[in-house]
């Protein structure tokens with residue numbers, strides 16, 4: 740950890756991760772991941788760990804962000820193996836960073852949350868997702884990223900769609916990314932976007 744402020748924010752992120760991981764509308768099993776940038780180090784949820792365990796287990800792994808972003812820019816297949824960028828000295832348990840690490844590294848904001856939010860996915864599986872989402876996300880700086888396999892292809896898809904100021908990504912057929920400078924703001928944005936995207940439950944006809 741670079742500073743005490745980073746350590747405090749990482750503790751806040753672990754608490755938020757546990758809350759997100761305990762909500763089946765946001766994450767299922769080992770899905771979803773959260774991250775914090777501390778200087779040039781990206782702390783991200785390790786592959787195979789569960790967000791709901793963020794307070795009881797060591798689930799965050801440090802990654803050297805600059806060489807990872809350079810690998811994405813070079814389209815180097817090394818970017819598909821983020822474990823090569825894990826910082827060994829700070830990773831005594833040998834945790835492996837998520838294949839979705841590049842999603843987090845590409846967002847410039849300090850805190851990034853990626854969830855397989857049911858309300859988002861119910862929209863993100865539709866062919867006209869981008870049009871429908873645009874109607875609901877008025878006032879939000881967001882971008883739509885068509886489906887790509889997680890890893891280098893998804894990272895390239897995001898790089899193509901990212902504009903300055905964008906802090907929300909809808910990943911086609913996949914899920915949601917929100918980003919902010921603080922854990923508090925990231926959580927607020929997550930719930931704002933989720934409620935904007937939530938579909939109104941259809942009124943069921945009375946049973947005969």
Ligand SMILES: [Zn+2]
Nearest residue numbers: 771839853914
């Ligand atoms: Zn995902």
